[in-house]
Amino acid sequence: MGAGGVPRPLTEDVLARISFPSGRPLPQSLRAWLGFDTSLLERYGWFAHGSGVLTPRPLHALVADEFGAWWKEDFAPFTDRFPECFLLPGGSDSRRVLAVTEPDAEGESPVLALDMDDLPFVGLMYPGFDVYLADTAGLVDRDRGSYTSLLRHADHAPRMRHHAARCLDGREYVQYPF
Amino acid sequence: MTVERAAHGAAAVLRVIEKVRQDPGSPVLAYQDVPWVPGACPAR
Structure with a gap:
């Protein structure tokens, strides 16, 4: 969540084109959550800083x-x-x-x-x-x-x-x- | 309110979002880098 507990959604244009780096599509559940909030997962290193690019690790x-x-x-x-x-x-x-x-x-x-x-x-x-x-x-x-x-x-x-x-x-x- | 079989996938997440919106003090909304689940390291 963002500051003050305010959710920060992924922008619609980023949400429309986001996928895992392997090319696999995001599950609909994750897509739905990111359409509501990104800040929680961002704190856990899911995104390159300040971007909608996912950064998984082996x-x-x-x-x-x-x-x-x-x-x-x-x-x-x-x-x-x-x-x-x-x-x-x-x-x-x-x-x-x-x-x-x-x-x-x-x-x-x-x-x-x-x-x-x-x-x-x-x-x-x-x-x-x-x-x-x-x-x-x-x-x-x-x-x-x-x-x-x-x-x-x-x-x-x-x-x-x-x-x-x-x-x-x-x-x-x-x-x-x- | 539980997530029954018909509410997997995005439908389950929409329920979570609904719950968070109805309860701004819920653990999900208030989450601040502390364990969500008490006793989160159960047996194997």
């Missing part, structure tokens, strides 16, 4: 920036799988990351949870930006005792399974060593 680079450069090599195996990632608000020691991948039936890419306590962990947390944002606003009824509980959610499990199959070889999470 997962290993995002991890190095957030947790320390010594993790870079350990996360290198994810580079081909998650070449375009965006940090999202949320978590305390952990992080939420939108990873642009082959979209699910809703046109969405998954949101991952990264947790470096004990053994580093990469898990599927949300099936898309849509459910992530809805959960953040308190609109999703889910088991909060586990990062990956939406894999067992009556409504969201099918999309979660799609992403598990395509992103993590059918698993809901992976732990170090990757």
Whole structure:
């Protein structure tokens, strides 16, 4: 949000032509949010300063920036799988990351949870930006005792399974060593 | 108000926007670089 809690939308002309650098289209949920506010995601490094150009990072680079450069090599195996990632608000020691991948039936890419306590962990947390944002606003009824509980959610499990199959070889999470 | 199956995608986000507009004090609107979700590091 902008100063004073005033949302700052992406201009219509930028919204009309924006896409991920890979050429993949933005999911409709993200497009709708950016049409409402950009300042929140801008604070998380989503845009080149003062522009409507998206600036994703490969997962290993995002991890190095957030947790320390010594993790870079350990996360290198994810580079081909998650070449375009965006940090999202949320978590305390952990992080939420939108990873642009082959979209699910809703046109969405998954949101991952990264947790470096004990053994580093990469898990599927949300099936898309849509459910992530809805959960953040308190609109999703889910088991909060586990990062990956939406894999067992009556409504969201099918999309979660799609992403598990395509992103993590059918698993809901992976732990170090990757 | 929950997001049921029919409200995925942009429809879910429109509900969030509606909620934020109705409640300027909501955590989404007031978000200032602190964790949104209490106990945000659950079990694996």
